[in-house]
Amino acid sequence: MDEDVLTTLKILIIGESGVGKSSLLLRFTDDTFDPELAATIGVDFKVKTISVDGNKAKLAIWIFFPSNLLEDECWGSGEDTAGQERFRTLTPSYYRGAQGVILVYDVTRRDTFVKLDNWLNELETYCTRNDIVNMLVGNKIDKENREVDRNEGLKFARKHSMLFIEASAKTCDGVQCAFEELVEKIIQTPGLWESENQNKGVKLTHREEGQGGGACGGYCSVL
Numbered sequence: 001m002d003e004d005v006l007t008t009l010k011i012l013i014i015g016e017s018g019v020g021k022s023s024l025l026l027r028f029t030d031d032t033f034d035p036e037l038a039a040t041i042g043v044d045f046k047v048k049t050i051s052v053d054g055n056k057a058k059l060a061i062w063i064f065f066p067s068n069l070l071e072d073e074c075w076g077s078g079e080d081t082a083g084q085e086r087f088r089t090l091t092p093s094y095y096r097g098a099q100g101v102i103l104v105y106d107v108t109r110r111d112t113f114v115k116l117d118n119w120l121n122e123l124e125t126y127c128t129r130n131d132i133v134n135m136l137v138g139n140k141i142d143k144e145n146r147e148v149d150r151n152e153g154l155k156f157a158r159k160h161s162m163l164f165i166e167a168s169a170k171t172c173d174g175v176q177c178a179f180e181e182l183v184e185k186i187i188q189t190p191g192l193w194e195s196e197n198q199n200k201g202v203k204l205t206h207r208e209e210g211q212g213g214g215a216c217g218g219y220c221s222v223l
Contacts, residue, residue: 005049007193008058009186010097011179014119015104016112020139021063023169024104028179029061033170052184059183064094095126099192100133100182107138107166110147113156120160131192135163135182142168 013021022044026032029046044063049056103119105112116136123134136157138148150166157164163181167174186192 004056005058006055006187008060009099009183009193011059011061011100011102011182012095012098013061013063013102013104014123016106016109016115016119019104019106019109019112020169021104024102024137024139024167024175024178025061025063027169027172027175031172033172035170050180050183052180052187055187057183057187059179062094062098064091091122092126095123096128098127098132099129099186100135101127102135102137102178102182103162104137104139105148105153106140107148107150107153108140108143108145113138113148113152116156129192131189133163133182133185133189133192134160135165135178136160137164137174137178138166139169141166141173142170 013025015021023033025044025046026034029048046061047058048061049058051057101123103116103123105116107113123132136153138150138153153166154164156162163178163185165174165178165181167178169175
């Protein structure tokens with residue numbers, strides 16, 4: 001069934017607790033939205049196959065319990081050091097071999113934007129690839145109490161050579177685009193992905209430079 005799949009890609013979704021990582025994942029994979037969705041504890045994982053510019057890719061998408069919360073109140077008394085250490089030892093495995101990362105912040109919570117640097121530092125520490133493709137997503141644009149302007153997100157993305165989009169898991173705006181642009185950029189990056197199909201004369205299609213956004217209807221800024 002996977003004979004026509006060009007490659008399987010490992011995609012990570014990271015960011016502060018409550019920014020909507022699981023909601024983005026569910027909207028993309030199942031086209032559902034649950035306003036009462038509980039915070040992810042441990043690891044969330046889903047698989048979805050998509051076609052981008054005629055190239056079919058299977059995405060293995062992971063959400064990992066934020067390492068910066070290991071000493072948080074969610075550990076109850078804070079004395080569950082064994083549990084904390086278990087998650088710490090899992091962190092390198094989570095990042096290992098990933099070809100793409102979606103870094104999410106909540107446009108209504110400036111603190112989640114301010115802490116993006118911490119996530120980039122963690123990514124640099126544990127990521128095993130230098131050419132990994134990063135996508136910055138400002139989520140929850142459906143809400144009115146915005147604290148982070150779009151231009152701030154765009155500036156941060158440009159500074160760190162990331163793709164950028166604002167999105168809403170609730171309304172579906174920008175969600176499909178975020179994953180499609182990320183996959184397209186990965187496929188267009190030589191050496192970042194490997195597949196048995198590479199030797200079968202697979203023809204990769206590329207958009208002309210300067211046409212960033214494509215099917216996104218102007219949502220995405222490809223940097």
